[in-house]
Amino acid sequence: MSGVIELLDERKRRILAAIVDSYIVTGEPVGSKAIASMPDIRVSPATIRNDMAMLEQLGYLEQPHTSAGRIPTYAGYRLYIDELMNAKTISDEDKKLLDECLDVEVPTADALIESASKALAELTHCATVVKNVAPKFSVITKVEVIPTGRRMYVLLMVTSSGNIKNKVCRLEFDLTNEQMEFFTKYMAENLQGVSIDQLDESVIEKLVAAMGTYMVTLAPLLQGVCELAEGFRDHEIKVAGEKNLLARQDINTNQLMRFFENKNEVVKNMLDDSFGDLQVLFGEDGGFVIENSSVIVSKIKKGGKTAGSLGVIGPMRLDYAKIIPYIEYLTDRITNLISEDDDEDDIF
């Protein structure tokens, strides 16, 4: 083992780590002198220069121009995040802050996750993104129609995860009591227990076809039901703290906007099950599209399965050592909370 020529010996690793650390804080290219002045590095600038040249050859560093210091490449960040940085511990205050956000008696798992998202955005001064757990686990528990005016009806859909959505429908005719009763019963019989994920056009079409004489009058309501289910699925991904990033001029506002607009598409890619529990994405990873920025996503589990996720979107120069533990702490807590509740209360 010791016979092998180590291209990346301990000192080089320390130097790389120091460069990334410094660059994350200052945003300026880091020179050999600055590194040499650090307490735990006991070699001269010349030696560091040699190592830096080596690190550049290996693809971990680059020079904006000849007379500048070095900045990390994507590969450099990757190595730093995977192996070099030493995670900071969460301060007691911050821990308390995080706990407080979660201790709130929120009624649903999704609300819990969203409150965590907001807290995280606040704490990190970044944008955060959550993928809610509901669509994956919840089934329809109730579909109701409530008359609210002439030819106006409110469709109501309640899911097992305590989420609820409604939609106002304007019909061509008023419904008779009998029609309404039939609808409610028909829904209860055919949709109760059906997963939100499964309820699409094709299911609705079948239901409409099987409705017999009620078909003409009630079809618009069924269309509404379909749209409600879609609504549940669409609202799966939520962003918080966008404004924290809009102010920064190292991030392209247009790219950021496009990211938010297509968040459903993009974020889904980021949550591929093949990845580990926590991943950091940047550069070209998974069709990632915002220059100079990165995303840290962590999975929320329920009963061993991936349920949702929580992530931070920020500049490339992110304090990973601090923020990654935050996210891990939060997702762990959430995972525990929604699992506990599962046994005790069955509300999530």
Next chain:
Amino acid sequence: MSGVIELLDERKRRILAAIVDSYIVTGEPVGSKAIASMPDIRVSPATIRNDMAMLEQLGYLEQPHTSAGRIPTYAGYRLYIDELMNAKTISDEDKKLLDECLDVEVPTADALIESASKALAELTHCATVVKNVAPKFSVITKVEVIPTGRRMYVLLMVTSSGNIKNKVCRLEFDLTNEQMEFFTKYMAENLQGVSIDQLDESVIEKLVAAMGTYMVTLAPLLQGVCELAEGFRDHEIKVAGEKNLLARQDINTNQLMRFFENKNEVVKNMLDDSFGDLQVLFGEDGGFVIENSSVIVSKIKKGGKTAGSLGVIGPMRLDYAKIIPYIEYLTDRITNLISEDDDEDDIF
């Protein structure tokens, strides 16, 4: 009349109008030569310079520096908007576009107004703001409670304007059928027909006090009802097209953000009934807070009373001559639509 010395003769007014027109398009200070080359101005640059000096003395123009052209002051904009500009007519395409947005079969008046808001944001490349009509005119038509899980209940509130909101409540105990029936009946008796605007803490307190033995168990639900009504009031003001302004660098992102965050406070000030049907605000008007930008707001009426409003938030250099007719057209159409519907259908 003709004996009076006219400080602001016709030519000076034309020159001021030309300067504002040009500045709105180019954003550059306007010089005497540029004005002189315009077709309907038939005097020499020297004459225009004299007039410009006069206009500056009167407070309508200012010079960024000695060797620059002139730009309008707030007073200059004001005069331009009130008296000088000649409103452009809406192109047939745009009229069609606007009509299409409104012809959509939206279920509620608020949805109608919001769709208009979005269309306007698109068309003007600005942000838009709407104050919905619902809270002012709608009364509660229905309050329901629906059990959705152990100790979990969904509160539902429907208003006469077809709006609906819900809220998940987590109670300490499960409700008996009898308790739920009482609640529904109690709500129907005491809240049906009550205006959203009136339903506040004090009303709820009275209701709780009069509830007798049900007080302890049902009080949390009543609290929820109160919060629902608040929700209706809070969602009164909506912004669209924020991103159109975020990209511009002549508008301070922070100020804009603060404006959006406090929109409820700020926008209310803008809609004081003492103003006319349409007003343009900028500078220090009504505690206005975004530098270099202005707001055009127009009232939406119903039955002769101010019901809501629609506005455009954009840079100071806004094409007022084009946008003001847009807004007038839209608010007129909306005013008509919600009034017609009032007679015919009673759904708004």
Next chain:
DNA sequence: AATTAGCACTCAAAGAAAAAGAGTGCTAAC
């Protein structure tokens, strides 16, 4: 009396040149 040509003047913006400075790579000594 109003308008205009002419001209000196001002000042921001753009460009050019010079100086400063941070950092490197290499060589030779330790």
Next chain:
DNA sequence: GTTAGCACTCTTTTTCTTTGAGTGCTAATT
């Protein structure tokens, strides 16, 4: 293997100059 020393590179900053748009004033013109 490490380090001091030094020439070299290239950006950044500063300073100075030039350019040009636009003005205000004065005197001539209509």
